Amino acid sequence: xxxTSVREIYKNREKFLDKKITVGGWVxxxxxxxxxxxxxxxxxxxxxxxxxxxxxxxxxxEKISKLNVGAAIIVKGMLVxxxxxKQPFEIQADEVSVEGASASDYPLQKxxxxxxxxxxxxHLRPRANTxxxxxxxxxxxxxxxxxxxxxxxxxxxxxxxxxxxxxEGAGEMFQVTTMDLNNVPKDKKGNTDYSQDFxxxxxxxxxxxxxxxxxxxxxxxxxxxxxxxxxxxxxNTTRHAAEFWMIEPEIAFADLCDxxxxxxxxxxxxxxxxxxxxxxxxxxxxxxxxxxxxxxxxHVVNSDFARxxxxxAVEILEKNNDKFSYKVHWGTDLQTEHERYLTEExxxxxxxxxxxxxxxxxxxxxxxxxxxxxxxMDCLVPGIGEIxxxxxxxxxxxxxxxxxxxxxxxSEGYEFYLDLRKYGSTRHAGFGLxxxxxxxxxxxxxxxxxxxxxxxxxxNCEL
Amino acid sequence: xxxTSVREIYKNREKFLDKKITVGGWVxxxxxxxxxxxxxxxxxxxxxxxxxxxxxxxxxxEKISKLNVGAAIIVKGMLVxxxxxKQPFEIQADEVSVEGASASDYPLQKxxxxxxxxxxxxHLRPRANTxxxxxxxxxxxxxxxxxxxxxxxxxxxxxxxxxxxxxEGAGEMFQVTTMDLNNVPKDKKGNTDYSQDFxxxxxxxxxxxxxxxxxxxxxxxxxxxxxxxxxxxxxNTTRHAAEFWMIEPEIAFADLCDxxxxxxxxxxxxxxxxxxxxxxxxxxxxxxxxxxxxxxxxHVVNSDFARxxxxxAVEILEKNNDKFSYKVHWGTDLQTEHERYLTEExxxxxxxxxxxxxxxxxxxxxxxxxxxxxxxMDCLVPGIGEIxxxxxxxxxxxxxxxxxxxxxxxSEGYEFYLDLRKYGSTRHAGFGLxxxxxxxxxxxxxxxxxxxxxxxxxxNCEL
Numbered sequence: 001x002x003x004t005s006v007r008e009i010y011k012n013r014e015k016f017l018d019k020k021i022t023v024g025g026w027v028x029x030x031x032x033x034x035x036x037x038x039x040x041x042x043x044x045x046x047x048x049x050x051x052x053x054x055x056x057x058x059x060x061x062e063k064i065s066k067l068n069v070g071a072a073i074i075v076k077g078m079l080v081x082x083x084x085x086k087q088p089f090e091i092q093a094d095e096v097s098v099e100g101a102s103a104s105d106y107p108l109q110k111x112x113x114x115x116x117x118x119x120x121x122x123h124l125r126p127r128a129n130t131x132x133x134x135x136x137x138x139x140x141x142x143x144x145x146x147x148x149x150x151x152x153x154x155x156x157x158x159x160x161x162x163x164x165x166x167x168e169g170a171g172e173m174f175q176v177t178t179m180d181l182n183n184v185p186k187d188k189k190g191n192t193d194y195s196q197d198f199x200x201x202x203x204x205x206x207x208x209x210x211x212x213x214x215x216x217x218x219x220x221x222x223x224x225x226x227x228x229x230x231x232x233x234x235x236n237t238t239r240h241a242a243e244f245w246m247i248e249p250e251i252a253f254a255d256l257c258d259x260x261x262x263x264x265x266x267x268x269x270x271x272x273x274x275x276x277x278x279x280x281x282x283x284x285x286x287x288x289x290x291x292x293x294x295x296x297x298x299h300v301v302n303s304d305f306a307r308x309x310x311x312x313a314v315e316i317l318e319k320n321n322d323k324f325s326y327k328v329h330w331g332t333d334l335q336t337e338h339e340r341y342l343t344e345e346x347x348x349x350x351x352x353x354x355x356x357x358x359x360x361x362x363x364x365x366x367x368x369x370x371x372x373x374x375x376x377m378d379c380l381v382p383g384i385g386e387i388x389x390x391x392x393x394x395x396x397x398x399x400x401x402x403x404x405x406x407x408x409x410x411s412e413g414y415e416f417y418l419d420l421r422k423y424g425s426t427r428h429a430g431f432g433l434x435x436x437x438x439x440x441x442x443x444x445x446x447x448x449x450x451x452x453x454x455x456x457x458x459x460n461c462e463l
Numbered sequence: 464x465x466x467t468s469v470r471e472i473y474k475n476r477e478k479f480l481d482k483k484i485t486v487g488g489w490v491x492x493x494x495x496x497x498x499x500x501x502x503x504x505x506x507x508x509x510x511x512x513x514x515x516x517x518x519x520x521x522x523x524x525e526k527i528s529k530l531n532v533g534a535a536i537i538v539k540g541m542l543v544x545x546x547x548x549k550q551p552f553e554i555q556a557d558e559v560s561v562e563g564a565s566a567s568d569y570p571l572q573k574x575x576x577x578x579x580x581x582x583x584x585x586h587l588r589p590r591a592n593t594x595x596x597x598x599x600x601x602x603x604x605x606x607x608x609x610x611x612x613x614x615x616x617x618x619x620x621x622x623x624x625x626x627x628x629x630x631e632g633a634g635e636m637f638q639v640t641t642m643d644l645n646n647v648p649k650d651k652k653g654n655t656d657y658s659q660d661f662x663x664x665x666x667x668x669x670x671x672x673x674x675x676x677x678x679x680x681x682x683x684x685x686x687x688x689x690x691x692x693x694x695x696x697x698x699n700t701t702r703h704a705a706e707f708w709m710i711e712p713e714i715a716f717a718d719l720c721d722x723x724x725x726x727x728x729x730x731x732x733x734x735x736x737x738x739x740x741x742x743x744x745x746x747x748x749x750x751x752x753x754x755x756x757x758x759x760x761x762h763v764v765n766s767d768f769a770r771x772x773x774x775x776a777v778e779i780l781e782k783n784n785d786k787f788s789y790k791v792h793w794g795t796d797l798q799t800e801h802e803r804y805l806t807e808e809x810x811x812x813x814x815x816x817x818x819x820x821x822x823x824x825x826x827x828x829x830x831x832x833x834x835x836x837x838x839x840m841d842c843l844v845p846g847i848g849e850i851x852x853x854x855x856x857x858x859x860x861x862x863x864x865x866x867x868x869x870x871x872x873x874s875e876g877y878e879f880y881l882d883l884r885k886y887g888s889t890r891h892a893g894f895g896l897x898x899x900x901x902x903x904x905x906x907x908x909x910x911x912x913x914x915x916x917x918x919x920x921x922x923n924c925e926l
Contacts, residue, residue: 003716005684007616024716025684026887044683044715045616072887074716099716100858100888123675123879124886126682135683139619146609153470153508156602160917161624161691162637162706164924174625174639174661176668178695181655184644192644198637198695198705199924205639212586212917212926219589220507220598221468221488228624228691232641232661242661243625252507253466253487253537253562395563416586416926423587424489424535425563454623454675461627461662463675463879 007045009079013089016079023050023091024074024099026127029110032065039064039096041075047132047280051090052077058096069109070102070127115450122454122463130289133281134451137274138439144273145226145247145435148266154249155220158227159209164201165413172232173204174242205230210248210430211364211417214393217250217428218420224249226435234458238447241436243456250430256366256375256392259429260352263379263388264305266433267350271297274442290444296383297442303349310334310356310373313342333360339378339385350381363403364417365391366427377431384441390431397421470508472542476552479542486513486554487537487562489590492573495528502527502559504538510595510743514553515540521559532572533565533590578913585917585926593752596744597914600737601902607736608689608710608898611729617712618683621690622672627664628876635695636667637705668693673711673893674827674880677856680713680891681883687712689898697921701910704899706919713893719829719838719855722892723815726842726851727768729896730813734760737905753907759846760905766812773797773819773836776805796823802841802848813844826866827880828854829890840894847904853894860884 004021025043039052052075054064067073077093108127118125125131149156162176178198179185187193194202209225216223229246249266251258275282275297286294308316317328317338326335334342334353343351355373358365365374379388394400400421404411411418439451449455454463467484488506502515515538517527530536540556570584571591581588588594612619625639641661642648650656657665672688679686692709712729714721738745738760749757771779780791780801789798797805797816806814818836821828828837842851857863863884867874874881902914912918917926 001716001718001721005616024889026681044618045685070887072715072889099890100884100886102886106886123678123882124682126679132682135620135679136618138621139613139617142619142621143609143613146606150602150606153468154602155507155599156605157598157916158601158605158691158708160706160919160924160926162693162919162924163926165926172641174641175644176637176639177644178635178637179644181638181640181642181644181647184647198697198921199919200922201924203924215586215926216589216598216916218489219587219595222508228621230625234661243623245621252535253464255464258464419586421563423563423565423569424533426487426535427562453620453679456623456625456662458661459663461623461625461664461666463623463626463628463678 003074005045006041006043006048006050009050009089010046010048013079017081017089018078020076020078020094021091022074022076024072025050027067027069027071027073027102029069030065030067037065039067039073039075041073042127044127044132047129047136047278047284048087051082051085051087052093052096053090054093054096058093060096060098063098064096067098068102068104068106070106072099072102073097074099115447119449126453129284131450133278133284134439134443134445135453137278137281137443138451140274140277141270141439141442142226142435144270145266147273148269149224149249152222154222154224155216157209157213157216157223157225159206159212159225161206161228161230162199162203163206164199164203165211172234173207174230174232176203176205207231208246208248208432210250210432213248213250213430214420214428215416217252217430218424218426221252222249236458238449239437241448241452241455241457244448244452245435247433247435248430250428252426252428254429255427256354256377256429259390259392259431260305260307260354260377260379263352263377263390263431263433264350267379267381267388268301270438271301271442285443285445293444300350300381305379306347306349306351307354308342308347308351309354313353316346317341331357331359334378336385339380340382343380343385344382348382350379352377352379361391363407363409364393364400366394367399367403375429379431381441384437387437387441388431388433390429392427392429395421395425395427397425466537468508469504469506469511469513472513472552473509473511476542480544480552481541483539483541483557484554485537485539487535488513490530490532490534490536490565492532493528493530500528502530502536502538504536505590507590507595510592510599510741510747511550514545514548514550515556515559516553517556517559521556523559523561526561527559530561531565531567531569533569535562535565536560537562578910582912589916592747594913596741596747597902597906597908598916600741600744600906601914603737603740604733604902604905605689605898607733608729610736611732612687612712615685617685617687618679620672620676620679620686620688622669622675622688624669624691624693625662625666626669627662627666628674635697636670637693637695639666639668670694671709671711671895673713673895676711676713676893677883677891678879680715680893681887681889684715685712699921701912702900704911704915704918704920707911707915708898710896710898711893713891715889715891717892718890719817719840719892722853722855722894723768723770723817723840723842726815726840726853726894726896727813730842730844730851731764733901734764734905748907756907763813763844768842769810769812769814770817771805771810771814772817776816779809780804794820794822797841799848802843803845806843806848807845811845813842815840815842824854826870826872827856827863829857830862830866838892842894844904847900850900850904851894851896853892855890855892858884858888858890860888
């Protein structure tokens with residue numbers, strides 16, 4: 001079908017003005033009077049709608065005036081400029097054909113609905129303005145991330161979702177099985193007999209692709225993952241989902257400084273890209289969701305991120321312990337309240353906190369020369385706190401092995417990981433960015449359920 | 464670290480010639496003589512390696528000559544042109560520092576290894592030439608697909624992996640659970656009590672995001688998914704994996720013709736992009752994996768795909784039934800042998816076969832006016848057979864409902880899907896492309912295990 005999108009019309013109006021064109025979309029509202037009427041049409045390709053004028057010369061004039069909100073129509077007519085009106089142009093319809101009517105109980109009427117109400121209709125909510133804006137920005141944000149890495153020669157690697165390892169106990173995992181749960185096979189000792197399962201062993205959904213990505217970084221130099229990740233945590237918060245997407249770059253011949261530079265460059269690139277490609281959506285968020293959003297993002301793009309060691313950060317925070325519910329001292333993990341205080345009150349811009357105590361960080365992080373901190377970094381941004389966590393990886397076989405021993409990790413599942421330190425080990429680093437948290441940051445949306453098309457949280461797996 | 468990649472050097476040699484630069488990579492071979500030696504260095508950013516010349520003026524000259532294959536080194540020196548040699552330039556080293564030695568049992572020695580052998584070391588095989596080429600092409604292919612759709616205004620939608628529906632019985636599914644398999648909770652009737660599971664009901668890993676994508680197409684007009692998909696089929700073939708990635712575009716205000724045009728445009732775009740961005744890799748495949756590959760792909764790019772109805776195709780095939788193990792008649796599904804005969808022998812180019820009998824296709828496909836076929840299409844390409852399957856979707860509420868009744872589908876799980884036909888239904892269409900099959904097609908690699916970084920097949924879930 002030769003249909004012109006509303007986006008094309010807005011982006012390239014000179015090409016279409018005073019021409020006969022065909023558009024297809026959904027009715028946002030109809031106002032019919034005796035001899036003519038107006039339709040506000042939205043086709044999903046652009047945030048702004050298109051106005052249609054129709055007259056009683058159309059054979060189906062009456063029918064059009066009675067269309068319910070949500071009806072799909074195809075309109076043929078002339079695009080004309082409307083210099084005196086609010087909208088820049090309109091279509092004077094020669095023909096309006098009803099592609100699909102909308103039942104009168106269409107739940108998205110022309111009024112503001114609560115996010116809670118819209119969450120009950122995941123299949124229809126993408127038609128609402130807020131979700132039009134959210135999911136377009138999500139899409140652009142994903143593409144910006146791919147473009148950033150591809151333009152810099154990174155290789156995209158799809159690390160596996162189903163895994164036989166338990167990935168450093170980073171969180172509760174979902175189990176994957178094809179066994180009949182009504183009749184689980186047992187071995188001689190009476191335990192579950194995983195040899196009869198699909199993969200012949202116990203398998204889970206991954207919590208991180210990092211260790212696999214490291215193997216690829218040691219072959220391609222610079223790689224990134226971008227795929228789904230899972231946590232079976234029974235936590236019902238606005239920031240946690242059971243299924244979410246994560247970006248994990250990994251770079252060889254690189255240290256913690258290179259890692260921070262990469263994270264800063266990436267964040268700035270993604271913000272710039274989305275502000276440039278979705279100005280209408282960003283304006284909407286700034287007006288209706290999070291006043292001050294654009295100013296905050298512009299500040300991030302134009303700031304050099306600060307860098308402070310954990311030890312120094314704790315010194316600063318300790319002096320302000322009276323302001324916090326959780327008191328800080330060296331050795332404790334930082335809470336969101338501390339992170340936000342640092343980035344919002346002290347530095348007033350994004351910061352990297354580096355060199356955390358080894359005991360609050362993962363086993364694979366590179367031990368610093370002091371023997372008690374590791375080359376880790378968290379990136380904290382105003383308005384949200386931690387958005388990125390990364391580290392230089394331990395590249396020394398013996399140090400890694402002894403750290404694993406200390407923590408009681410069974411080296412059996414990590415032989416491949418140790419091999420990477422045996423055959424041409426390099427200093428290398430990487431980080432993880434939770435994709436949904438990035439989208440929340442870019443849109444000001446406060447609940448992770450509202451930036452995921454079909455969110456999965458404890459007790460919720462609809463559609 | 465200020466490291467220049469081998470890719471940058473090859474792509475922008477004038478900038479670096481006769482300059483001091485630093486490179487980092489892994490040793491492919493070392494040939495040391497009395498006073499000097501050569502290293503073939505590979506850094507993973509480019510298919511071709513870089514030659515390093517080192518002399519005995521270096522303090523660690525002896526040590527360098529004894530490096531094992533696979534060692535990681537950092538080299539500082541001058542890049543000089545070598546007009547009389549096979550390689551275009553080399554680095555005359557001022558300094559060679561060993562970043563990480565390689566143990567003498569490094570399994571990737573400088574000889575040809577079988578694919579089976581390399582499959583036993585998934586963490587090291589990406590360093591081998593074949594997998595350097597495969598996984599770079601995989602990455603470029605993924606990006607080309609994103610770029611194709613984004614440049615055309617499609618919205619990327621992440622449909623969920625964990626699902627409560629059983630998706631039209633398209634295949635065996637993996638179950639996802641957090642229940643203790645040693646002690647599965649039972650309800651009063653003695654059946655598994657899914658109310659105690661994480662989501663409060665039985666959940667599986669998705670086999671397709673299509674139905675969810677349709678909901679988004681009815682909001683954004685043009686959308687695509689690109690994510691992992693799962694099949695728990697106990698089939699040990701070269702073309703099936705338990706976990707693979709799929710691309711599923713869905714377009715509103717579009718019929719089967721639009722769908723075929725989109726598929727044809729996409730395939731041609733992706734082939735052109737990869738041939739342009741990875742000429743060295745494609746030349747390698749053409750020489751060592753699949754002679755004739757480049758010619759075949761160029762033919763596809765320059766052909767108008769043919770279109771033939773299933774009924775017509777069966778007429779052609781029936782005349783040649785003596786050539787096939789499975790005899791064809793109207794109503795049977797086409798096998799790979801038939802598909803390849805049509806595209807390779809009859810049409811000698813890619814073809815779309817359309818309008819299949821409804822009984823061999825899925826319930827959601829649009830019923831044609833003849834009442835016995837549906838508006839489906841399969842895209843068949845020389846050398847592989849089916850690569851894409853798609854259809855126009857049934858957009859009529861009553862026809863869809865009665866087809867579901869006919870097939871005994873419980874409408875309860877499909878209420879949202881029926882709703883899409885109740886509130887502004889549009890003619891719409893989409894297709895599915897198996898990503899790994901696309902990569903196999905582009906590289907000539909014959910086993911799906913060799914185009915997936917860490918493949919999952921029945922009985923295999925390593926790393």
